[in-house]
Amino acid sequence: MEHVTSADGTVLALERAGSGPAIVLVCGAISDRSANAALAGELAGHFTVYNYDRRGRGGSGNATPYRLEAPAQEAGEEALAREAEDLAAVVAAAGGRAYAYGISSGGALVLEAAARGVELAGVAVYECPYSPGNGEEGRAYYAELTRLLREGRGGEAAALFLTVAGTPEAQVEQMRREPYWPQVEALAPVLPYDSAALGHGTCGGVFPVERMASLAVPALVLSGGASPRFFHDAARLITATLAGARHEVVAGQDHQVRAAALAPVLVAGLLGKTDRSV
Known part of the structure; x- marks a missing residue:
């Protein structure tokens, strides 16, 4: 390292x-x-x-x-x-x-x-x-993502990303019950950086x-x-x-x-x- x-x-x-x-x-x-x-x-x-x-x-x-x-x-x-x-x-x-x-x-x-x-x-x-x-869907995603994160709802923010990315909702719900889910949720606060790279909040x-x-x-x-x-x-x-x-x-x-x-x-x-x- x-x-x-x-x-x-x-x-x-x-x-x-x-x-x-x-x-x-x-x-x-x-x-x-x-x-x-x-x-x-x-x-x-x-x-x-x-x-x-x-x-x-x-x-x-x-x-x-x-x-x-x-x-x-x-x-x-x-x-x-x-x-x-x-x-x-x-x-x-x-x-x-x-x-x-x-x-x-x-x-x-x-x-x-x-x-x-x-x-x-x-x-x-x-x-x-x-x-x-x-880009209407991208702007709507950014608005919802940042709202959830401002409210401290990281798990819901991660689930939102996965759903928007094409993961079926039933599969997302199953993922939230898996032992690895806390690791996924821990990465939710940096999802806006991915949105910034793609311009979700702007274009x-x-x-x-x-x-x-x-x-x-x-x-x-x-x-x-x-x-x-x-x-x-x-x-x-x-x-x-x-x-x-x-x-x-x-x-x-x-x-x-x-x-x-x-x-x-x-x-x-x-x-x-x-x-x-x-």
Whole structure:
């Protein structure tokens, strides 16, 4: 276990493994670095892997908690700036330049950090869940999420996220009776950071095409072959927007992508290696 300190004094926990070009792994919502542990192991033969806990998760602190009472745009921009600084701190520890891979809202964070000038050699994102339509549902979710958290109802906030993410309500209710549920509930307070990465409180989670069109970093945009259509639609929109981006489908995978299936795609796509054995 290693630690780096972000610009606001937040101490971030990370694990380093392997050798080769640096790559930083960024987890999504209701998770910490353990979600990327298997992927880190698969990539360690090709990269020096930096797998870190985003602020408020796992072994990382949070010196600047999300301001639930602030206007959505103000609070979201502050949170996003802090998380971009966090990623920059990890990249600095990796030598000042690195690849970055993010899954789900973690992928949105990677794109936002790159747009804010974090020095990245290239990025890979898997199934960023940008909202279709006009963003009305995303704004409504953000309003309800922050209301529940202001009222101290973390369990209901976590359940809301899971339901909005597509988990059947009966399954969510069963999850709330499982021994692991307190670990899920403990991550509820950082759900607004995931919303900030996706822009739920501002644009409703719709991909910011106009702003991202100027992003000039090599990008590998991934979706799973067994995933719902909206993930593929979002991936194609991101790919069409970013100069030099390309979209690839990871065969047979859904949002819970297997590390063994994903790693060869990342190695080939980021390093240009044609041998997909890892």
